[in-house]
Amino acid sequence: MTRPPSRIDLLVDAYETIAFEAANHLPRETGGILLGYQDNGTIVATHALVVEGQGATTNRYVRDDIRADELLQEFLEQRADDDPIGYVGEWHSHPSLSGPSTVDHAAMRATAKVSSNPIALLVFAPGATGAFFGLIARRQRFGKTTTKEAVVSVPPSRFPPLGPLPDGAVRGDGPVFISYRQSDGTAQADALEDLLRAAGLVVWRDHTDLRPGTTTDRLEQALTRGLSAGVLVVTPDIAHSDIVRERELPRLLQLDADPNFSLCIANTVTRAGEEVKCDYDAPDRLLRLAPARTLADKKQANMRQPSGGEVEIVRDLLMHRVEQRKPIIRAEGRDFTIRVQSRPASSALDADEEDLHIRLKPSDDGRLPSRGALQLLQKTLPLTSDAVYASGAKSVRVSGGAHLSVGLAVGAALPETKIGRVVVVDPEGNAWTSAAPDDDPQTTELTIEPTRIEQDQAAELKHRVAIFVTLTPHADRTAFEQLVNDSADGFDAAEIISLGSTERIDPREAARLSTAIAQQIKKLSAGQGRAEVHLAFHGPYTMAVLVGRYLNTLRTVVYEWDGNRKDEPRYKPVLVLEPGVTGGPITDVFQ
Structure with a gap:
């Protein structure tokens, strides 16, 4: 029976x-x-x-x-x-x-x-x-x-039960963890990763930082060994991710119970019938937390907005990091530290003692900076500048290296009117400072040479001037002269600022020389009715940062030397600096 x-x-x-x-x-x-x-x-x-x-x-x-x-x-x-x-x-x-x-x-x-x-x-x-x-x-x-x-x-979970968080699971200088569903969240996670890195935050991503071994074990290590923040990217397909639902999210919620941790929610789910509004109830619903409002009651960035919510997330996480670093900076009376790099590979191992670590991807086709990287920097530099100011540090120390246009832009984000003192450290460990030291040898002087312009002297003012700053011995001026004479819009005046000797600049001369260069640039612009400056800079990256600090009253089109052309090298415009306007210092990026 x-x-x-x-x-x-x-x-x-x-x-x-x-x-x-x-x-x-x-x-x-x-x-x-x-x-x-x-x-x-x-x-x-x-x-x-x-x-x-x-x-x-x-x-x-x-x-x-x-x-x-x-x-x-x-x-x-x-x-x-x-x-x-x-x-x-x-x-x-x-x-x-x-x-x-x-x-x-x-x-x-x-x-x-x-x-x-x-x-x-x-x-x-x-x-x-x-x-x-x-x-x-x-x-x-x-x-x-x-x-x-x-x-x-019911079927058993594929994951073992969660235990309590170990000591050290939250670390103020740790990376930011991005949780997402690969099928429809990868593009959003990539965009957030690039923007966070451009702002100076270190990011943990599965495709670069998940070491060989059992995925769940390695993921558990990443979630419990020193994160500072997390970003949960909510997409429609996240409902089908048991890794996010049963492993990453529970750990992130545990971490978020610590006030030293910050959890951001990037919501991409559209509210029914309203294309630019997101459904704030969707995260709880898709991740099976509803009817509880665990995530709905937290701040969510609306990724459906035309401008996106990425910048909002970056701002929040930058300020969170400053909150974590501020007591240390004040207690030690030290500089706020920023490292700038453009190596192609980035990883969570970049997390170190620097307060911010700006990482930009290089272009795929040559020595010019990536347009995409510059556009990211355009979005993040105002946030980075505000974060540095909010730290209360009296001095900023910049290390690493990148394209000269990036150096000028970083300097413009740290103007003398906002940041008291900037020190730039070169690869040999020498400090190039914006404050003149007592032991400046004063052996290097600048030479100012007007450049002849082939144009109709009776023509109306164009309110454009071109300047070539060359701080290395025997620099080739051909590309700059071609820039001046081949410009379709023309210039009212042009100058070359160079070294008066063949010796390299002593780092102790950096403050005096960077100030003098900036004054000469402003003088030439003022002489032509506050003309737009077209700047080709050739010299140490350290000097680019320091000169950029003093360009706050100018509109400056910055050029990079393109030496990969098949015909002949030339200077090519890459970005516009306007530190004194809303949204600056970078207000435009060229192709």
Whole structure:
């Protein structure tokens, strides 16, 4: 005699369908039918089909019987003739934590009355715990039907239970962890990573920082060994990521309980019918936390805005980092430190003692800076400048190296009117400072040479001047002369500022020379009615940073030397500096 079933085993496919659909339909109920088979006292639910309800509400679900029959037939037609899987019952959700109602009991008895087999009912209450309630209805002799509670077993998690966070899981100078679903979140995660790196924050990404080994083990190490912040990128497909839902998010929420950690949410999910607004309830719903408002009550960046929410996230994380670093800077009375690099490979190992570590990707086709990298810098430099100012540091120390245009832009973001003193450290460890030292040897002087311009002297002023600053011995002036004479718009005046000797600059002369160069640039601009400056700079990166500090009253078009041309080298405009306007110091980037 077959033992009557008292247990419902829910297999993975059925479990995932019910959990996803129940969360996705909140705050309304939803449901459908169960497919499976009976096995010696157990109803095994292998699949769950969703049947949209007729006028489903927060406390009512009535399935469409015609649609249910259609879906059942379509399912069975795809199975082999000897496949034992068939209709075994019903399922629906309850937004609140409650089991089968009296109406559910009555409906199941009515269904069982016309069935020769026991019928299962699963009621799922979505949320962080995801409670399942089981009921089995069956017809007995003389047409009597009964319902009985059933034990429900769910598939085991693929992840071990989370333990408490170890000491050191939160570290003020640690990297920022980006959590996302690869299928539709990679592009957004890439954009955030590049922007965060351009702002000076170190980022942990799975494709560069996940070391060989078991993925879950390595991921657990990354989440528990010293992060400063996290960004959760919420996309529609994140609902299907068990790694994000069951491993990354729980750890990020644990970390966020520490005030020294900052969790940002980048929401890309569109609100129904409003293209530029995001659905702030979507993160909880898609990650199966609803009806709790765990994420809805946190600040979310709206990534549907035309300008995107990336800048908002970068600003928040920069200020968070400054909050972490500020007590150290004040206690030690030290400089605020910034490292600038443009090596192609970036990783979480970059996290070191620098307060900020600006990393820019190089271009793929030559020595010119990447336009994309400069556009990122255009967005982040105002934020970086504000963060440095907010730190209260009296001096900033810049190290590393990058293109000269980047050096000028970094300097322009640290103007003398806002930042008291800047020290730039060269690769040999020498300090080039904006404050004149007492031991300036004063052996190097500048030479100012006007450049002849081939143009009609009676022409109207163009309010454009060209300047070549060359701080290395025997610099080739051909490319600059070509720039001056081949310009379609022309110039009112042009000058070459060079060294009066063939010796290299002594770092102790940096303050005096950078000030004198900036004064001469301003003088030439003022002499032509505050003309736009077109600057070709050739010299140490350290001097580019220091000169850039004094360009705050000018509109300066910055050029880079393009030595990879097949015909002949030339100077090419790459960006515009206007430190004194809103959104500066970089206000434009050229192709």
